[in-house]
Amino acid sequence: MTATSNQAGEGKSMFGWFKKPSGMSRKPETAHTGADIAAEFMARAGWEEPVAPTPGWALLLRSPYDTSKVVTSWLGGIPHAPTDFSWPMDTDGKPLHFIAQIDLASLQPEPETGLRPPGLPEQGALLVFVGRSYACPVLSVADMGRAVPLSLPDQLEPIRKHGFFSDKPVFSYWPIDPVAFLDTGSGRPPFLPDPFEHPRNWIINWGIAALEAEIVIESLERELGFGRDFLARLQGNGDGQAKNRVIESKTAYYTVMARSAPPVVSAMKAWREAALSKPPEALIDQAQVDEVFTARRILHDKIEENYPPKSLLLGRAKAFWEKLCLSYSQENDFSLVPMALQPFVAMWLTDWRGHRLFGLEPPFPNNGEDRRGQDCLISVAADRVLNTDSEHEYGMSIWCPKQRLMKGQFEPGQFIRHIAV
Known part of the structure; x- marks a missing residue:
């Protein structure tokens, strides 16, 4: 059993790169244009160059009426792990909140490229915890053989602590089915046409x-x-x-x-x-x-x-x-x-709700974190069904340096709340 626990990356302040040095006047020839600012913003967002389609795994909620299949992956609720599992802690010394458990054996190769999720073994489980920081422990097959539903830590606070609309200490539980697709960054996966368009x-x-x-x-x-x-x-x-x-x-x-x-x-x-x-x-x-x-x-x-x-x-x-x-x-x-x-x-419920593992997160219109050289590990959208909705954010995601992500090393990185306004 391996566990990764880290702080959310701070990143440089938004537009801090073009602040005028103290006590100095800016020369006209060094003034930044609107195009400069836009280019830097896109670069910080990790979209300074055209991005090739990338394998992603849509995390689709399962129908509440489909009870025939065994649940091995889910969002919210409580994690399943060995009893000696060490619950990850946040930067304030309090327990992080569990948000996802993904059965790695359920992550089928993306059909067009044949690629599997980078950096992850073919079996075991990925657990995701969030708060002010994040943690992404990977459990082995042997670990999962000893896994049981864990008891919540005594110090686990309501998720309202982080601005979510619930006084409960856990996000709402829902079974999911990961489905591989080639992500173009447009949001909705091509294999999921909008069922409510007409x-x-x-x-x-x-x-x-x-x-x-x-x-x-x-x-x-x-x-x-x-x-x-x-x-x-x-x-x-x-x-x-x-x-x-x-x-x-x-x-x-x-x-x-x-x-x-x-x-x-x-x-x-x-x-x-x-x-x-x-x-x-x-x-x-x-x-x-x-x-x-x-x-x-x-x-x-x-x-x-x-x-x-x-x-x-x-x-x-x-x-x-x-x-x-x-x-x-x-x-x-x-x-x-x-x-x-x-x-x-x-x-x-089973339509596209914005939850994905890997893939391409669409550009953030209101965030300023520097994501150059980083890829998205997991993104969970604001979803009333899961109680992941809040007043000013439309989702959250975890970002890691590309080379480390390819090796399954999810630290260091950034936990980003997607700002809506």
Whole structure:
């Protein structure tokens, strides 16, 4: 059993490279241009040169309804290791938080290149711990033969300590399946087309159609009510108030809604009644879905700005997910979700969520860490299912010098929180 524990790399301060020396004036010929700054920023991000496609392993959440396979890799929860395993400690002397356990035997070679993950044995397990710093112990096959679920250290603090939205001491547990792909750095793996790009892809049965219609009807009726109140107040206050840009926008929006939304509401109610009259699990004729959305698109196109119903009219899977969770799920328990809605749950959870081992992390728009000569070991996105979401970050990743990474030496390196704002 080997364990690597280190501090997150500090990196040089963002743009510190072009600060003017104290007590000196900058000569015009040495002033840095915007192009210089942009080039340096890209260099610090490790993207100063075109990057070739690189093997990566998507860490895909498993469907909660797929219970037939043995779980050997997971995110969150607790690690499995020998009882004499030494839990890694953070820079403040407190235990790090466990985030991932990857079964190395499950990491199949990337099909196009035939390459396996660099620096890792073909069997055993990679464990990942994070906090202010990080640790990536690698357990051998012999270690895993003695592995048991570990007890949490007494001093392990809630993950809220690091800004995550949970008072629990662990990230939420979820089984995963690593899938190899050739990463081009574009984000979504090529083998995973977006299943929610068109509503016909996910509104597949009458149960889903009925609930989706309910969401749209509720939104349209709510906005129609707001519009009646707004236009009545506007009329009572006189036309002078309409000079305000916000008032003008709302006036145009609510006028469009008053004229064009009622027929859509009536059509959606009829569609919902028809859906409720059918067996909820029965597959739907996709031509019927297309017909309904053709009418909805007309209203969508009339709404000039991004008011609440606009995205719903084209089919917003995220709104459907939020409604479903509010109605049927607690603490990641989806067992009470009606059978007709379970295909959507499985589709939503097993889609690309941004978790990967190796591969190419897309450039960070708001970070300034110097990542020259480093590659990404693992990246975990902000994910409400795992409680890895926080107010100002959209993910986290571990970076190591390329040559050391190739040898399985994960120290020194950097633990980076991906800044969203």
